[in-house]
Amino acid sequence: MLLLRTGRFNFSRCYAAGAEFLKNVPLTKRDGEIVKVDDLKNKAIILYFSSGWCGHCRLFTPKLKKWYDEAAKHENIELVWVSRDREAKHQIDYYNKALPNVPYIPFGDRHILEFLTKYDVKTIPAARLVNNNGEVIDQEVRNKVQVHYCFNSFRISSSQMLFFLIKEQNIFHNANFSIRMRVKWTPES
CATH class of the missing domain: 3.40.30.10 (Glutaredoxin)
Incomplete structure (x- = not known):
C-alpha cells in the first residue's frame, strides 16, 4: 500500500x-x-x-x-x-x-x-x-x-495542512453567503 x-x-x-x-x-x-x-x-x-x-x-x-x-x-x-x-x-x-x-x-x-x-x-x-x-x-x-x-509545494507539514482544513471547515460552517453578481462571504460575529 x-x-x-x-x-x-x-x-x-x-x-x-x-x-x-x-x-x-x-x-x-x-x-x-x-x-x-x-x-x-x-x-x-x-x-x-x-x-x-x-x-x-x-x-x-x-x-x-x-x-x-x-x-x-x-x-x-x-x-x-x-x-x-x-x-x-x-x-x-x-x-x-x-x-x-x-x-x-x-x-x-x-x-x-x-x-x-x-x-x-x-x-x-x-x-x-x-x-x-x-x-x-x-x-x-x-x-x-x-x-x-501540495504539501511539498507549500512547504507545510501534514499536521499544518490538517489544521488548515479544520479551520477552513469551521469558517465555512459558520459563514453567511449572499449571492449577487458574485459570491459575497461574511463571517458571523
Whole structure:
C-alpha cells in the first residue's frame, strides 16, 4: 500500500513486488533500450495512463515526474507508462518532453487496450500500484501524488495542512453567503 509518511512515500511489504504480468509486454525506454521483466524484479510497479493531448495529464505529469524522481532515490519502484496518444509520433514527443526515463508500451501494442480494460481506466491521467500478478494494490496513487505535491509545494507539514482544513471547515460552517453578481462571504460575529 502506498502511504504518505514524513514527506515521502513508503511502500509497505504487503505486496509481492515484481512484474511477472509484464513478461509478454514489449517495454522500451527513451534510449531505445528493451526492458526485460528481470530488470523490474523486486520493484513496486506503478502503471501510469496518460497522453500528450490530455490537458489534465499535461498538468499532472510534471508533478508525477518530480515525485517519481524523488521516490526512486529512496524506494525500489518503477513507473510503467501506458500511453493513450493517437499517433506514435505524439507518444514519443510527449514521452521525451514530459516523462522521466521509464519503461513504456510502444504505440499500437494490443496490451494498451487490455490494460485499459483490466485496470478499469475510464479517465486519464490514472495511476495504479500493482503486485507481481498485475492485481491492483492501490488505485489512489494519483490522488496521493497530488497530496504529496501540495504539501511539498507549500512547504507545510501534514499536521499544518490538517489544521488548515479544520479551520477552513469551521469558517465555512459558520459563514453567511449572499449571492449577487458574485459570491459575497461574511463571517458571523
